[in-house]
Amino acid sequence: MEEMKINGQIFTKQLDVPELIYRIQSLLPVKEAARTCVLSNSWRHTWSTIPNLRFCQYKKRLNNEQMEMYISLIRLTIERYLRDSIPIKSFDLEFNVQDKKWVPPICECVQKVTSESCLKDLYLQLIFAKDLEMTLKVRNLAYLRNLKIHVVRKDTNVLEIYHLPSLQCLDYSDPSTSLCVRKPIAFNIDSLSNMKELVLNFETIDDSIVEIINSKFPFLESLTLDMQQCISGILDITSVSLKSLSLLSDMQIYIQVCAPKLQRFHYTGRDIPGLMFPSVAPDQIKLTFKLGKRIDQ
Template sequence: DIVSLIDFKTSDINKRFVVLEMSIKTVSSIHTPQLEDIPELIHRIQSLLPAKEAASTCILSKSWLHAWSTIPTLRFTPQFQKFVTDEQKIKYQKMIYHTLQRYHRDNISVESLDLELHIQNQESAFAAEKWIQHIVSKSCLKDLSLTIRGCLIDWFTLPKELFSSENLSTIKLTNEIAKYCLRICSNPFIKCVTLRVLDLQYVNISEEVLHNLLSACTLLEKIKVWYCKGLKNVLVKNLRHLRELVISSVVLEINNVPSLCLFDYDTINWGLNKFVPFKIDSLGSVTQLSIKGVVVDDDALLNIIKSKFPLLERLALGISICELESLVITSASLKSLFLSIWENDRQVNVQVYAPKLLSFTYSGEVHGLHFPTIAPTQIDLNYLLSRPLDISFFLKLWEKKVPISSYERAEI
């Protein structure tokens, strides 16, 4: 059909046009409506292209020119490191602002906006805030991705209307510089009840605003809150559609998330706090679990892994300090295990009770490794060690019934 004829995506703009011309001729030969008569399909093609290449389609015909000037999908994602001078960056920023100004002036709908900005001064910050406000306040907006790659001012505060679009499905905010200059205002308008994806990385946000978002957006399927400033305690509850939760550096409590499959928790910034920094109810649906940066001085975390995740298939456990002589990991359903111990003064014996285990990767210092249950038919075993390894280590593995024949790969 016509969609399959034109729905293509390739890196070479010339190839795109060749395929497009062939498609148009084919469509004409079978006496179907002309492509120029279906602006939605032209928009579909242009939406798959970066802004510069989409603009190049204007030379095809007047219909393509008009379609490009009203395309509802805007992607401004340059690689600023390729700009040789600041003048080039400023010129590109002006092009962005002029485009957004034209859309606002002509009342053109924007359904998807992917925007990367370099904030040079207070003037550029004010202009960026102004045009972002115009875009996000429209109910037609469905997807928003905003990245700050450089900021020479203390704060860049996003407008109150950031979450005001009732049709907003995805929002991604990323601050790619060291300081937390990207800030969400303290009293935003929250109307995005259909939000499915919330992705915040290195953003300054208060606990109250985040909790209000999680309470209002009950259809959330993916949440990522990665090293955001202003958060200490986070409660994730009553999100029945939530499938993925990626979060870091907070005391976390989880309740009533029955569809959760992937749980990734990073607590590196907690340092030497000797407690498990999250409270969870039974997460029986989780199959992929990643916990990094914890201090293990008792069996609390290991018991949680054993009892709270009965369907667990993939486990990545990054331990900053282990104060146990024996580290016992038990899971009846586990198939893949990545274990890392970063700093350790004592020798640790690792015991893995996982009869379905197929892949095991270890990084760090270890005194002994023991699989008390029946060894699986294949183990992908990688050792990444910082000190020389004595041959007696492998002899101990053999003595403890970890057959060398079961290793698919062993690397040191």
């Protein structure tokens, strides 16, 4: 704090705080964060050591030269952080994959980041071209707490999650981009004992996904499912720890929930669902319907 005297009165002026500067710069993409160095001496070099890295693809489609520059920026930044032992706590990457030749270099960049043991938050937004198939692997991150993956695909992909003992929140989105119905993603995962919140946005939910939800997260407290269709006869959710359940669907579904600690249930859809609570009904039930036309028509 710095004291200033104006008209006989003493005021205190708060100087640039490194934590505050880091916080502001961590909300910006790398290039925008670098531009803050002109603000003052306190800002001059902090951008190059912020623990949160964000790479946002500024165009939906990049030509070969632009893509090479984008990947080079990502690769060189990661290499500098690892070389200088600068901690990476959060990594946010947006990437539009239009040609399979770009898959190996971008996977190499992600692999280098995930080798950083203090990584706590990982956010990936990936858009795949029609003829690309890919296996996403997130493994051996002891400190990772939050994992968010947004994938736009037209073909089948595989998601593998193993050895993430500290993971508390998983948010996976795989929305539909076409009129045809796709097969559910292959979702391979080991038991996550610290998982508290799970958000899944799938075009199709089948028995295998339901089995994973019921068996792999023993202490899950919040579950959100956004789906276009459920090919299981009954969507059967069973959990001894679940407190909040939110379901979104455009198709009529039948739901059975066995969750004795459930406090809140929220359903959003076009049709009235079939609801069964064999154990204990939640304290709060909220139904929201999306109408195709006005009620008075």
